[in-house]
Amino acid sequence: MNKSEILIDALAYIKKFKGKIFVIKLGGQVMLDKNIMDTVAQDLILLNYVGIKPVVLHGGGPEISAAMEKFGKKPKFIEGLRVTDEETMDIVKMVLIGKINSEIVECVAKHGGEVVGLSGKSARLFVAEKRKGKVDLGMVGNIKKVNTKVVNLLLENGIIPIIYPVALDKDGNALNVNADTAAGQLAAELKASKLILLTDVSGVLDENKNLIKRITAPEIDDLIESKKVSGGMIPKLLACKSALNGGVKRTHIIKAVEHGILEEVFTSYGTGTMITVEKVE
């Protein structure tokens, strides 16, 4: 295809998604690979210019752990969730915001995007409740309410929000929340059209490490219970499930490669794993 044909081919997808919201969760690899991050920035700006509204959410797992060790603290996880005492929370905030969010904002700005870094505390975007359980995880919370006012304000004004998942409890205390879960709940509340989780692997893999291209929501529980998927993939699948339950049309777990977002959005074949409510195609 020549240039014009490629543009006309893209038109079909632009038509389909014009005015729609995409929640895109950036995983660890993306932020560490400058080449990939540059193309993510370009992809976000392109989406924004053709009338699609991207909302970015990111975590910061590896870098937080690295910073903790620098400060002489050993990261500790229980059921995949970081035990977060007050000192850890301070490090979480400094790394998530002061470093990672900053770098993403600067990268997208460098490529010409209009972008605002935003904490989940902004105008009570994420209202959470301290997680209860047998073991006290410290300042870790579950999101109970999502107030999209600020996010919508920015989207209506053509600005891309870059959000990090620190929430407030109802008394105004900061709580650490899981980024995948937050992305799923945010996508549901925003009535997003797509939730895209950028990860380090090519999608959901079966026990033989082959990519599963299509999953339906009802199959998720089975995949988890049968232990065919495990580790960090579990919260990602559950995030997709909660987004789908909230009305999101399609959710995707894809590998963060150069222009991976465009490849997913602007082709008929897509990439990675697509999870939908019902079987498609």
Added chain:
Amino acid sequence: MNKSEILIDALAYIKKFKGKIFVIKLGGQVMLDKNIMDTVAQDLILLNYVGIKPVVLHGGGPEISAAMEKFGKKPKFIEGLRVTDEETMDIVKMVLIGKINSEIVECVAKHGGEVVGLSGKSARLFVAEKRKGKVDLGMVGNIKKVNTKVVNLLLENGIIPIIYPVALDKDGNALNVNADTAAGQLAAELKASKLILLTDVSGVLDENKNLIKRITAPEIDDLIESKKVSGGMIPKLLACKSALNGGVKRTHIIKAVEHGILEEVFTSYGTGTMITVEKVE
């Protein structure tokens, strides 16, 4: 360049022209070649979807003459303007609207565009005055005022107007006006960013039939006076001049080929002849 790179490359042009108006004048060849017309339709829809506002204006020279001969009337031109008696005017209207405008509207609709065919009489879009001169050309007019209300209404609502140049005089009588001239005046009044004239030749040619790639407004008079250009190219150059005088940034005379509009808009090299107020690049 692969697909993603082409899209990102296009982004620079989308950014530059977002929210801008392009007046595009379709010349004879376009409407007769179905393949070209199909790609023009696609190009218009793409522009519209990425936030550029195309306004189409078309004439109908060859088809009007053909229809006249069918009705047993001999077309007559004085200084490139069609002598238009009442019977000829009836034929002009029937062909321009009933046939050509209809076909363009249907073609863009077929490709998925939201489009409205519009006469220059619509809410007094073009108010003209009967042309005075030594020879009476009949119902031929010069546009004295352009009321863009309806065109702007449609553009604000994402609809592409397809306009044919029949004007009204102040008493409500229809007058035939030159399509190139009308396009120039419409572009000026709409504060368009670009005026693109699609023609049968590759642009303005010098005496050796070589393409002149850049012309500045002050050079136009010289080109005409020195007879380096002649015939139908004169009203086109004058239309560009009046558009530039009215504040249009760039005007283009290009050949109607497949995806010719995209090639002009989305590349740095452009095609055909570009006429600007001052020298560029």
Added chain:
Amino acid sequence: MNKSEILIDALAYIKKFKGKIFVIKLGGQVMLDKNIMDTVAQDLILLNYVGIKPVVLHGGGPEISAAMEKFGKKPKFIEGLRVTDEETMDIVKMVLIGKINSEIVECVAKHGGEVVGLSGKSARLFVAEKRKGKVDLGMVGNIKKVNTKVVNLLLENGIIPIIYPVALDKDGNALNVNADTAAGQLAAELKASKLILLTDVSGVLDENKNLIKRITAPEIDDLIESKKVSGGMIPKLLACKSALNGGVKRTHIIKAVEHGILEEVFTSYGTGTMITVEKVE
């Protein structure tokens, strides 16, 4: 009554209809009689100025047949519907738009109205489906969907739309549709307050050629089945019925005489036949 009393008397009707939409279908006679057409134009402008929103729809039966014969084609009708091959469709378009719609637009403009001629293809105003049946009528369609966006845009901006009933099928092909039927469906979709069909006769006549002043919707089927009415009156009555089903309050079949619209709208006695859902007065 002196002038002031007449104005005050009119006030009652202005109050009643302010902000309401009237769909007015012009039949053949109107467009051929310049005196009547002039008063129709004045009536439309007056309605518009006192805050009533007229929408005009017109057919072109006699003139299309005349043009066909000029081109050496014999008009052919099956069950009152014109058999429309491609060549006939070309003539339909040229006459309906190029001639009749043009003349109406110019006439209303001449009297000072702000008016836009509009095809039923405009932004898919009328989406039709090719008529199926034992006999192939060619490019003749039934309206399946009415998209009033453009019509409402114009009405909200004080512009009178003059519409001719060429529709698009879902693939963008033009189809000829019956003007009476189109008027009824348009009135229903616009939630019009009145549908007024201007005809050559003084209203619905009974078997003794006496005017029937009032008909209720349920009586229509009986009138048709009992063959008390026939010919062109059938689609008119059915158009009224579909308008009434769609929520239009009152529908009228009246004779096109000078200022016939005002006489109908601004008097308590009205003219012609009024068809309503239930008995009134």
Added chain:
Amino acid sequence: MNKSEILIDALAYIKKFKGKIFVIKLGGQVMLDKNIMDTVAQDLILLNYVGIKPVVLHGGGPEISAAMEKFGKKPKFIEGLRVTDEETMDIVKMVLIGKINSEIVECVAKHGGEVVGLSGKSARLFVAEKRKGKVDLGMVGNIKKVNTKVVNLLLENGIIPIIYPVALDKDGNALNVNADTAAGQLAAELKASKLILLTDVSGVLDENKNLIKRITAPEIDDLIESKKVSGGMIPKLLACKSALNGGVKRTHIIKAVEHGILEEVFTSYGTGTMITVEKVE
């Protein structure tokens, strides 16, 4: 002319004045003659329905004097202005508002108008300054500022304001102001199209009691200085002058007869005296 012709004839005036503001000052006679008041009410409502925005201002001279005498107080005037001590002010307010304004409001409401009675104190509509001079007139003021916010709010919502001229000084004390003068200043501030003063005489009369049909602003001073006009006609002419200076197009001093407003507005000949900046017709 028959009914339709009269309506079409009126259309020219409706077109001309649509969206324009008319300030109409009702003089004594109007409010005392129930028949005239009824037709004034109808005229106001008609104007309002055809898109003209009437603003009514009224005084209450004769009735205030009558009430004063009832209370055993002798009305006293200096240079045509009522000497207004505190007790008089109380009577002014009670009569102007409690009686006259009430009656006008009820009369227009009775005829179906949406109407609000409003004092000149409303949101500081009229801010006045106590009149200074050799003789102390008491609580009598000159308007220094007109705040049209409330009046415009009502007009934009299709409500007719009925205003009586009690003003506030900057400390919030009520001051009696001349109704003619207030009408002139209000018309200027509202950028009214017309100021109409309804009076007991047929217009401005010359020394032979003949009606002067046309006066230009520059002639006003001469008429006053040469004592060709005198008494209550002086503030009326000065009110017209200040309205004209403020940009009002036409001012009229006419006799309050049945439907006098319509006769003035909807005829080419008009009634009474018209005062304009420059000669017309």
Added chain:
Amino acid sequence: MNKSEILIDALAYIKKFKGKIFVIKLGGQVMLDKNIMDTVAQDLILLNYVGIKPVVLHGGGPEISAAMEKFGKKPKFIEGLRVTDEETMDIVKMVLIGKINSEIVECVAKHGGEVVGLSGKSARLFVAEKRKGKVDLGMVGNIKKVNTKVVNLLLENGIIPIIYPVALDKDGNALNVNADTAAGQLAAELKASKLILLTDVSGVLDENKNLIKRITAPEIDDLIESKKVSGGMIPKLLACKSALNGGVKRTHIIKAVEHGILEEVFTSYGTGTMITVEKVE
């Protein structure tokens, strides 16, 4: 508490009531005591400035009776309602509007408030029906419909309406309506947050003249039937009941003392009697 602490303390109440409507009924005592009236004016303006929307309604019992006697007419009451013949109605209007409403408007304006005096006739704010019964009370009505359009217009524009309870029947005749009852119905229709009745007593008193601090709606009927309350307190309690039925959250009967409104609104203990749908605290 020092100044800052008091302001911060007030913040809790400002937050709670921001954007809410309070209907405040001024009883006789308020308007006669200049000191109290001055603080009422200040309180209204403060409420308005911190974003609460006060709507004032007032009666005029004692002053109307006084004026009647001045005019040599003996006030007559049946079941607490003033027998209102035409002459009495004239006095009611003159006193309510010309005197009391005027004084309140001027007092609030004096303190810097933006305020409009408004009759219940304004744009048919109160539509009433002549009261029927064994005894003819004359021009006395029951409110059947409350049209809040004008009141809402003023509130949206930051203006305080001061309303006196003269209503119109459906034919445009003025009717006297009870001020307490009108306040209750207005509060319900406006979806007010509070109804505050300022009276001459400290609240609802029990048979031992002790203040009852809390009453619930269901207890009202019992209080009346058991004759524990009587006289003017009955319409007040019924007004509260109808407001509560209409969705008003809290209603208050309090004594008109200096800054009594602020004391009620900006303290946790409040003053007077609070009547709510259900038990609170």
Added chain:
Amino acid sequence: MNKSEILIDALAYIKKFKGKIFVIKLGGQVMLDKNIMDTVAQDLILLNYVGIKPVVLHGGGPEISAAMEKFGKKPKFIEGLRVTDEETMDIVKMVLIGKINSEIVECVAKHGGEVVGLSGKSARLFVAEKRKGKVDLGMVGNIKKVNTKVVNLLLENGIIPIIYPVALDKDGNALNVNADTAAGQLAAELKASKLILLTDVSGVLDENKNLIKRITAPEIDDLIESKKVSGGMIPKLLACKSALNGGVKRTHIIKAVEHGILEEVFTSYGTGTMITVEKVE
């Protein structure tokens, strides 16, 4: 004064400042003293609720230095500006955002405010240029352009922005900018009514350590040149000067004490030093 009187007294200031923007710069002491910070949060929320729009800007001098030393880096200043290499910039960002901004946001949220933490990079709020000079200060910039779009968006929606002064250069690189200077430029661009700098001292002190209560803009240069003021007070005075030049009415340098903002805003005597264009009082 009792509670009501204090509220009424405050009304004068609420009236004066309603709808106005205050830029408030928080200096080091404020953020370290929890009691003061709590009252600052309350004061901001109160201002916001009575219709004043506070915009907060903060630096982080002492805490950044403390963090640097923790990381084993020695803070270095030239002419009062921190030398900022890349590693220092990382610490600046982590402390300013991850710690200080976070704490302010959480504190205001805890007291019930709707608040968004915002970097100066947000939608290019502060566009800076690397500072040039004899000595290279590293990533330190001068603000060249202030884009208030995001700040205004938040203010219009009742949200308090808490801004930290990291800017972007035109290529998207982060630059450290002085918080006082940024506050002055932001106040000018926002057309703020007041700029309030909260500091550790009671205001500008003369050579005898006595508070100077009033300074005019022209006196600033003299104070600096004559070395009567020195150190950190210089950028503060220059920030006031640039705000005043940009149209800000009043600027204040005051001590951060409990409810210090309210004391400044809601009293006639104010606190600290007030700097204005011309002499006041």
